[in-house]
Amino acid sequence: MVEAVLIDLFSLPANLQNNIPGLLLNTLETIEKCSSIPAPFVYVMCCQRQENGEQESLLPALRNLQSLKKRLQVVHALTTAAALYTIKQRLDEKDLSIIKVILPTLRKDLVKVYIDHLFTAVYQFEFEDLQVASDCKNLQIAEPRSEEQMVPTQDVAVILSEIQMYLESLPSLNGELTILRSSLIPDDIFLHGFTTRTGGISYIPTLSSCNLFSSSKRRDPQVVVKENLRRIAKAAGFNPETFHRVKTDHANAVCITGKTEPDSYDGIVTNQKGVTIAAPGADCIPVLFADPVRKACGAAHSGWKGTLLGVSMATVNAMVSEYGCNVKDILVVLGPSVGPCCYKLPHESAKEFHQIDPKCVRLFDSACPYIDIRRATRILLENGGILPENIRDDSVTDQNQNVTFCTACHPDKFYSHFRDGNNFGTQIGFISIRD
Template sequence: MAEALLIDLLGLEMNSQDSSFQKLLHNMLEAVEKHYSVSAPSVYIMCCQTQQSGRNGVQDWLLKAMSSSQILKRSFEIICTANTTAALYTIKQKLDEKDLSIIKIILPAQRKALMRVFIDHLFTSVYHFEFEELWVDCEPNHLQEAETQNEVQMLPAQDTELIVNEIQTYLERLPSLKGELTILKSALIPGDIFLHGFTTRAGGISYIPTLSSFNLFSNPIRRDPKIVVRENLRRLANAAGFDPKTYHSVKVNHANDVWIMGKTEPKSYDGITTNQRGVTIAAPGADCIPVLFADPVKKACGAAHSGWRGTLMGVAMATVSAMIEEYGCNVRDILVVLGPSVGACCYTLPQESAKEFHQIDPKCVRSFDSPTPYVDIRRATRALLESGGILPQNIQDDSIADQNQNITFCTACHPDKFYSHVRDGSNFGTQIGFISIRN
C-alpha cells in the first residue's frame, strides 16, 4: 500500500483557463479520491511554474478544484516549480521528514522513462516506486481501472546525460548547511609537498539530520543518493584545491588489504598508497580512524581506514609496508596522522575482542573486567606503528602535548562537528581524511 501519492502534471500544458485541462483535473481528482480514500496517503501534485501558466493561477485553480475532495483537502500539497529536479527534490525532503518510502506515481505514459532516470539519481533503494498512467482523455474512474505499470523503457544516453546535468546544476546552487565547510589540517605533514585534510560535518547539502550536512559516503540502504555525495565532494575539491575526477577512496572491508595505485585494483581494501602527482586518495571514518601517511623524502603517501578489526589486523602497518616495498621509503621518514575517530571515552567492545587490544598494550583497555570494556583503538594503532618502526614523534594523535594542535577529536563526543556510528546508529554520515602529492 502506497504511503505517498505523487501526481506528475509537469509534462502537461498547464493553462488554468483551458476547459479540457479543467476536465482532466476534475476526472483525475475524483478517481484519486475514490481509489485512495481508504489509505489516504500524503498527496503531492507536481505542476509547472512558467510565465505562461503563472504559479498563482494554476495553484488557485487546483485549490478550488480540490475543495470538494475531503481526502485531498486534508493531505495534498502542490509543488509548483520550474523543472522536475526542483519538484522531486522538494518532495523527497517532505518524504524524508515523514520517513515515507513507498510512493505511487501517477503520470503521463510518455514521462515514465524520464521519471525513472530522475528517481535513479535522486533516490536510493530505500524508496519503492510504482507507476500508474495518467490518461489525458480519462473518465472519472479510469485511474482505478488502469493496471500499475512498472516496465519502463530506457531513455537514450544523450537524454539521460541532460537529466543528470540538470540535477547537478540544481544541486550546485543549493546553499550549504550547518555553517562553512571546514577542513582540519595537521602541522606534521608538510604543506609544500602534500595537500591533505580531514573533513567535518559542516558545509554540505545533505539535509537528513544524521547525515547533515557534509556526508561523503553513499549507501543504498540510506537516504542520501550518490549524486548528493558527489556534490559534497565537488565542494570539498574546490575548497581544498584538488581534482574530484582523480579522487579515489578505499573500498572498506574492515580488513588489512592495501591497494597500490597503478596495480590491479582489488574489489575491497582498507589501505591505499600512491606516488603519483595530483591524485587524491582518501579513507572514510565515522568512529573508525581515517589514517594518513606521508613520506616527504620519497614523495609518497597513503590513506587507511582503521576500525577495530582493521586495527587488530594491522592495516596501518600494512600501508606503511606497502610504501616501503613499492616506493623505497624509509620507515623513519614516514609521517602518520590519525584523524577524528571514536575515543576510549565512548567505545566499548565485548571482552573477547577487548582482550586482543589488552595484549597489544594494557593501557588500550579500561574496565577490563567488565563484559564490555572501553577500548582505545587509537592507542593500539600508535603502539603497532611504533613497534613497526615509525618514530613516536612522527605520529600525531590525541596524545600530543599541545592540545591546540589536536585534530584527533572523539567523533562521538562532538555531534556538532562529526558523524558517529556509535552515537547516531545505522543511518550515520561519514567524514574522510584525504591526501595528495602536489604537482
C-alpha cells in the first residue's frame, strides 16, 4: 500500500510554469480520487527559481483539499539532488518506505538514476506518468510507459557529480569529526586511527552522524557513506580512492593487497605505501597491526566468532609469511568494541571463551554469561608470540587516553549493534604506510 506520493514539477514546459498552483490542485484532486489510501503524505518538488511568491499562491488552492492540507509539503530546491534528499529526510522522519512517484515521462529515467543513488532497497517505488493535456493548460496522470531508456553515461556522471556536490555542502551533524589514535603506532611511519560517530552527515538517529556502512537493509545510501569517508580521509590525511575495507564474514580469512581478493575476509594486510586498509566495528573489535621494521600493516574485524576462529593471529601470520615480519616486532592496537560490562552470549558459546581463559567469562553458570572478547583476543595474540607490551587495549592506558572504549556504554561516541538493534551504524579502524 502506497505510503507517500512524490510529484515532480521540477522540469515542466515553459508554458506551464506560470500556472503551477492550478496544475498542482488538479493533480492533487486526481490523487484524492484515485489513491488506494485516503490522503497519503504528498511531497511536491519544484525548482528554486519558481519560488518567489509561489508558495503563498499555492495555499488558497490547497484549502479546498482539507484532508491533504496537513499532509502536503512543497520542497523548493536548486537541484533535483537537493530536492530528493530533502524529501528522503521527511520520509525517514515518518518511517515511510512505499512511494508513488508521479512525474513527466521524459524525466522518469533520469529521476530513477537519482533514486538509485540516494535511496536503498529499504524503499519501494512505483511510477506514474504526468502528462500535459491536449489543451496545454492541464496535467493528467497516466499509466507509465513500459519501455525504459538507458541514460547516457555522461548524464549519469553529471547526476553523480550533482549529488556529490550537494552532499559535500551539508553541515556536519552532532559535533565535530573525531579520530582516536594510539601512541603505540609510530606516527612518522604509519597513519592510523579509529573513527567515532560524530562529524558526518547521516541524520537517522541510530546512524547519526558518521556512519561508514551501507546495506540493502539500512536507510543510509552508499553516497552518504562515501561522503562521510571523504570527510574522514580529509581530516586524517589519506586518499579515499585507495581505501580498502574488509568484506566481513565473521571468520578468519585474510586478504593480501595486490593479490586476488577473496569474496569475503575479515583480515587485510599490505606493504604498499599510500594504501589505506580498514576494518569495521559496531561492537566487534577493529584491530590494527603495524610492523615498523618491515614497514607492513594490517587490520582485522574480530567479533566473537572471529575471535574464536583466531582472525587476529591469522592477520599476524599473513604479515609474517607475506612480508617477512618478525612476530616480536608487530604492534597491535584494539579499537572500540563492546566490553565485558555489557556483552552476553549463550552458555554454549561462552564455554569456548572459558576454555581460552576462565577470566574471559563472568557469571559462567548463568544462561547468558558476560564475555570479554578483548581479553580473549589479547591472550590469543600473546600465545601466538606477540609481546604483551606490544598490545594496547583497555588493560593498558595509552598516555592516560584509552582508545578501547565500550561501544555499548558510550552512545554519544560510538555505534553499537548490541545497543541500537538492526538499523545500527558502523565505525572503522584504519591504517596505512606513509609515503
